[in-house]
Amino acid sequence: MTNQIYSIGVFSKKTGLSIDTLRFYEKEKLIFPARNDSNQRYYTDKDLEWIEFIIKLKKTGMDIKHMREYTVLRYQGDATIPKRLQLLFNQLDKLHEEEQCINNNIKFIENKIKIYLHKTDML
Amino acid sequence: MTNQIYSIGVFSKKTGLSIDTLRFYEKEKLIFPARNDSNQRYYTDKDLEWIEFIIKLKKTGMDIKHMREYTVLRYQGDATIPKRLQLLFNQLDKLHEEEQCINNNIKFIENKIKIYLHKTDML
C-alpha cells in the first residue's frame, strides 16, 4: 500500500492539482518530490498525505508564504511544533474574524433584500 | 446638509478609498461623479451614499463585474429591482456557502491543533 510511487501526471489526477500547479508548488517550496535517473519527478504516499494537508490549509485561506513557513517548520521536526501551533492559532483567529465578517454581510444583504421586497410589495 | 459637494481629495478621505481607487471605480462604471467647468470631478451626498453601498457589497466579496451589473440596474430605475434582488440572493447563497466552508475549516484547524497538543503533552 505504501512504497507506491506516482509520476507527476498520475499525482496530478490523484490530488486534483494541475501538473503546472504541482511544479509551481515545488518552486514555492511547498513540496519536494524525488527524481529518478532521468530527472523526472516521482511522488510517494507521504507526498500525497502532505499535499492533501497543504490543500486543506489553502482552503482555509492561508497564503503560500505562510504555507511555506509551515512546510519549513515541518521539515525541522517535532521541535518546531510550538511554532506550527502558533501559525495554526493565528489562522484560527483569522477564520473566526472572517466568520464574524460573513455573518455581518449576510445580515446586511438580508436587510437590503427585505427593503426591496417592501418596495415591490412582494411581502 | 445635502447639496454639499466634495472634491475627489475630500471624497477620498470621507470614503476611505484612495483617489486612484475612486478614479478606477469610475473607469469600471461603478460611480459617475459630475465635473465642473475645469473638468474636475465633484461628488455629492448621493454619490457618498452610493459608494458606501458599493463598499458594503465589496466587503461581502462581490467582484467588480457584479457590482457593475448592480450599478447598471440601479440606473435603470425601480423596474430592475427584481433583477437586483436576484443578484442579492445569489450573493446571499455565496455567503452561506462560505460560512459553511469557514466552519469546516475552523473544525479542521481545531482538530489539527488538538493533535499537536497531544503530541507535545501540553494537555
Added chain:
DNA sequence: TCTTTACCTTGAGTATACTCCAGGTTTTAC
C-alpha cells in the same frame, strides 16, 4: 504674483496564484 497643492489623463507596474508556451528529452505503445 508666485509657488505649493490638488487635480487631470494615459499608460505602466504590482501582488498573488497560477497557467501556458516553446523547445527539447524520455518513456511507452505498436
Added chain:
DNA sequence: GTAAAACCTGGAGTATACTCAAGGTAAAGA
C-alpha cells in the same frame, strides 16, 4: 524502430483589483 504521449526547463502571459509615474492644468495660500 518509430511515433505519440509524458516529461523537462525557463520564461512569458493571465486575471483581479488596484497603485504609481509622467507630464501637464487648475486652484488656493502667502
